[in-house]
Amino acid sequence: MNNSSSGMEEVRIGVTWRHLVVTALATGVSAILAIYAVILAPVAPFPGVSGLYLAAAVYVPLSLWLGMWGCFAGYFSCVILGFVSGFGPWSFVWAMADFIEGFVPLLAFRIFKADVDIGANLKRKKEMYILLAILVINLIVSAIATAIGGLEVLWLITLIVAVVLIIFMYIINPSRSWLLYVIFGIFGAAITSALWGIWGINVFIGEPSAEAYWIGVIGWFAGDLIVLSAIATPMMVSLTGKIKETSIFVDKWFS
Amino acid sequence: MTKLHPITKISIVFILSFVVLLFSNVFDLICLLILIIILGLLAKIPIFSRKFRKIIIGILISSLSIYIVWCFFTPVEGDIIFFETWVGNWHILISDQSIYIASRYYLRIINMFFLMIFFFAGISDRDLIHGLRSIKVPFTVTLIISMTFRGLSMFQQEYSIVREAMMTRGVEFERASIPKRIKNFISIFIVLIVLMFKKTEDMAASIESRGIPLRSKNRTTYHYFPIKKKDYAIIIGLFILLFFSIYLSLINKSFVFLFLELF
Numbered sequence: 001m002n003n004s005s006s007g008m009e010e011v012r013i014g015v016t017w018r019h020l021v022v023t024a025l026a027t028g029v030s031a032i033l034a035i036y037a038v039i040l041a042p043v044a045p046f047p048g049v050s051g052l053y054l055a056a057a058v059y060v061p062l063s064l065w066l067g068m069w070g071c072f073a074g075y076f077s078c079v080i081l082g083f084v085s086g087f088g089p090w091s092f093v094w095a096m097a098d099f100i101e102g103f104v105p106l107l108a109f110r111i112f113k114a115d116v117d118i119g120a121n122l123k124r125k126k127e128m129y130i131l132l133a134i135l136v137i138n139l140i141v142s143a144i145a146t147a148i149g150g151l152e153v154l155w156l157i158t159l160i161v162a163v164v165l166i167i168f169m170y171i172i173n174p175s176r177s178w179l180l181y182v183i184f185g186i187f188g189a190a191i192t193s194a195l196w197g198i199w200g201i202n203v204f205i206g207e208p209s210a211e212a213y214w215i216g217v218i219g220w221f222a223g224d225l226i227v228l229s230a231i232a233t234p235m236m237v238s239l240t241g242k243i244k245e246t247s248i249f250v251d252k253w254f255s
Numbered sequence: 256m257t258k259l260h261p262i263t264k265i266s267i268v269f270i271l272s273f274v275v276l277l278f279s280n281v282f283d284l285i286c287l288l289i290l291i292i293i294l295g296l297l298a299k300i301p302i303f304s305r306k307f308r309k310i311i312i313g314i315l316i317s318s319l320s321i322y323i324v325w326c327f328f329t330p331v332e333g334d335i336i337f338f339e340t341w342v343g344n345w346h347i348l349i350s351d352q353s354i355y356i357a358s359r360y361y362l363r364i365i366n367m368f369f370l371m372i373f374f375f376a377g378i379s380d381r382d383l384i385h386g387l388r389s390i391k392v393p394f395t396v397t398l399i400i401s402m403t404f405r406g407l408s409m410f411q412q413e414y415s416i417v418r419e420a421m422m423t424r425g426v427e428f429e430r431a432s433i434p435k436r437i438k439n440f441i442s443i444f445i446v447l448i449v450l451m452f453k454k455t456e457d458m459a460a461s462i463e464s465r466g467i468p469l470r471s472k473n474r475t476t477y478h479y480f481p482i483k484k485k486d487y488a489i490i491i492g493l494f495i496l497l498f499f500s501i502y503l504s505l506i507n508k509s510f511v512f513l514f515l516e517l518f
Contacts, residue, residue, distance in 0.1 A: 017469065018459040024399045025451050025458075028406020032414060057444060076403065084371050086318075086364030088272035215328070231441050239448065248455060 014255050018248050023069045023076075026062050030055045030077035034098075035084055055081075056101060056193075056224045057231035060185050063102030064109060064116040064236070065243050067250035071106060075099035090204045097197030101189045101224070108184035109177075110253065117244060118177045119237030128173055129233075132182065135165045136229045181236065190224035260486040261378065261386030267294060268374045270493040275366045277500040280509035281355065284362035291369045298377040307372065318364050325357040380404055385480050395469055402458070409454075410447060417446045 034055035055077060062070030078098035082091025109116055122128065138161050141154070170179055198216040243249050271291060278284050295302050302311070326349050333350030340347050378386075380401055387397045422428060426439055503510055 015469065016459070017462045017467075018455060020395070020399050020469075021402060021459045021462070022451070022455040024402035025406040025410075025455055027403045029410045029447055029451055031403075031407055032410050054440065054444075058448070061448075080407070083272075083367070083374075086367035088276050088367050088370075089269070090276065231444060234441055235444060235448065239445065243452065246452060246456075248452060 016247075016255075019066070019069050019250070019255065022066060022248050023073050026058070026066070026070065026073035027076040027080070030058050030062075030073055031080040033058060034077055034081040054227060054231070055098075056190075057227045057235065059098055059102040060105055060189055060228055060232050061235050061239070063106045064185070065240065065249055067106065067253050067255075068103075069250060069254070071099050071102040074102045087204060090200070094197065094200035094204065097193040097200060100196055101193035104188045104192050105181065105185035108180050108188070112176065112180060114177045114180050116177065116236075117240040118175070118181045118233075119240060120177075121175065122178065122237060123173045125237075128169060128178070131165055131169050131172070132186075132229050132233065135162060135169075135182070136186075136225050138162055138165065181233075185232070185236075186225060186228045190221050190228060193224065194220035259489070260389070260480055260482050261382035262389055262482065263486040263489050264298075264378050264382060265374075265386045266490050266493055268370050268378070270497050272367060272370050273497055274500045275363055275370070277497075277504045278363075278510065279359060279504065280511065281358050281362060282511040283509055284359065284366060286511055288362065288366050288369065291366060291373065295369060295373050295377070298373065300372060300376045302369075302372065307376075311368075311372075314368050315365070318361055318368075322357045322361045325360065326353050329353055329356070331356060389480060389482065394467075398462075398467075410451070413447060413450055414443065417443050 055074075059070065059074035062073055064070070066073070075095050075098055078095035079091045082088075082094050085091075087094055108114075138158050141158050166179065166182060169182065194217045197220055198213060201216065202213060271287070275284070275287060278287060292302065301307060327347055330346045330348035331350055331353040332348070333352030333355075335351040336348065337351070337354075338347065338349040383404065384397055384401050387400065388394070418428065421439065421442065426442075427435070428439060431439065500510070503513070
């Protein structure tokens with residue numbers, strides 16, 4: 001409890017049923033989306049991997065809105081997906097990929113104490129979305145160059161282009177939240193979850209070749225990048241302000 | 256089978272899913288698949304009905320694509336080589352071993368898939384709650400698990416309703432371009448998310464108004480399901496199978512071959 005200057009007491013409400021219920025329901029929504037995504041756009045030879053992983057669009061916003069509860073929703077929905085995809089009990093390990101996907105941006109926002117409302121005071125929206133689309137395409141090219149090998153020059157060019165684009169975004173819209181979201185909410189979340197997820201599958205099914213491993217990583221990474229930039233970003237911009245006004249919003253880790 | 260205690264049904268799914276992971280012989284996995292299908296039929300799950308047939312064929316085909324790509328992307332040396340070539344750096348080698356490994360993996364997925372059919376079609380929400388409560392899982396955890404599974408079916412219905420509502424207003428889903436599809440999905444997502452928050456408020460208010468505390472310890476239950484002798488027998492049998500599978504995987508032996516050696 002803190003005493004404010006006006007003499008009013010600011011009461012901090014701990015974990016309530018709202019947090020648990022929203023975790024359960026968010027798990028349901030995410031699991032449905034995850035199962036649809038994997039059935040509609042699978043990435044062979046890896047089960048449970050989708051080229052258009054729609055559920056990822058929910059994990060990142062949920063973790064930023066609901067704190068750790070959003071991360072748990074991502075984790076449990078991935079456990080359900082894992083069981084449906086044929087991983088069995090190994091799903092509990094593999095599902096950490098989707099936990100990480102929500103946790104990476106949450107950690108970044110909490111460490112830097114940034115506001116999760118990336119849409120607040122967003123300047124020149126159209127230009128920002130165009131730059132984001134170019135950045136995503138550039139990152140996918142970069143991932144392919146990394147996986148194929150022997151294309152170090154292309155990889156270096158894409159890296160420079162990515163840095164330039166991010167700087168340019170910051171010049172157009174000097175918002176720390178937007179910058180953190182692009183770096184950790186889109187790129188960071190996609191790459192960390194792809195590396196863990198494909199590692200998990202790798203351990204489960206034995207040792208596939210390096211080519212197969214990188215196809216899985218690129219498929220996962222590209223799918224997440226597209227979904228996070230095309231679906232999660234507009235959701236974050238349009239809904240965060242409204243959700244912040246509800247009692248369900250979590251501004252720390254758990255409450 | 257339908258009269259079994261919920262915890263027995265849950266044990267069948269979880270213990271057999273561990274056994275699937277432990278079995279590495281194709282013939283063992285085929286036998287296990289037959290056992291799971293028989294259990295499903297005994298539980299009166301309409302596995303071969305039109306509704307399930309469509310899903311099963313879909314999974315078999317999508318898993319088959321994984322099987323084929325696995326064979327092409329994973330060069331494994333074997334006694335018999337069916338096909339070998341190089342496309343740039345890509346070494347395509349299809350041997351008896353690569354087919355065997357792909358088959359093993361394919362069968363694991365199919366086994367797990369049938370177990371999941373058994374789980375979702377054979378175990379109701381009520382079964383799950385009673386099963387978990389009977390093994391003293393805290394009431395709060397039980398309620399959350401139950402809500403998660405209810406959420407699954409609830410949002411599947413909501414997804415269809417929103418999609419159909421959009422289609423009646425002339426929104427194209429089937430023949431739309433990819434950017435248009437993404438835009439449509441964003442619309443559905445936003446509706447689902449808003450619905451989710453609305454339902455959360457309602458459900459949480461309902462729970463709180465009933466005075467259910469977060470850390471409730473000794474809640475009484477209206478329904479009582481005693482664990483019968485046959486439940487104990489099945490659970491013990493499952494554990495024997497699990498430990499025997501662990502033993503077989505440690506000595507690297509096949510269940511079927513060991514059985515044939517004995518008789």
